[in-house]
Amino acid sequence: MLDINKSKEILENYFATVTHEQFGRDLEKYCPELIEAESASLESDTSRNIEIYQQAKQDSKLEIAPKLLKKGLSIQEVAEILELDVHLLAQ
Incomplete structure (x- = not known):
């Protein structure tokens, strides 16, 4: 089962330090299909x-948000934790 707190901690640590x-090297390593299509563009741009x-980063936060809401956190709390706009979560 997915441990939301551990997942959040891992993602926050990754994006806080990478x-x-x-990130470009990680994309190349773990998602080579993305790099093949745009390899020259990614390396030079x-x-x-x-x-x-x-x-x-935004997508990962948006994937975590519904799980935190299901755990009983308010939209305001989730927005604050994930540093997202409340209006984005209210959609």
Whole structure:
């Protein structure tokens, strides 16, 4: 069974410590199909790396949010913990 607190801790630690460069290397290692399609673009275009990094970070938070809500946390608490806009969670 998924341990929400442990998952949250792992994701928070990863995104708090990973650099854009390491994130790019991790993508290449764990999701090579993404890199094959855009390998030249990802390596030469820093802004694209940052965009992918930010989107992955946002997506991971949005995957955790419903689980925290099911555990009984309020929308405000979840938004604060995950550093998300309350309006985004209320949708």
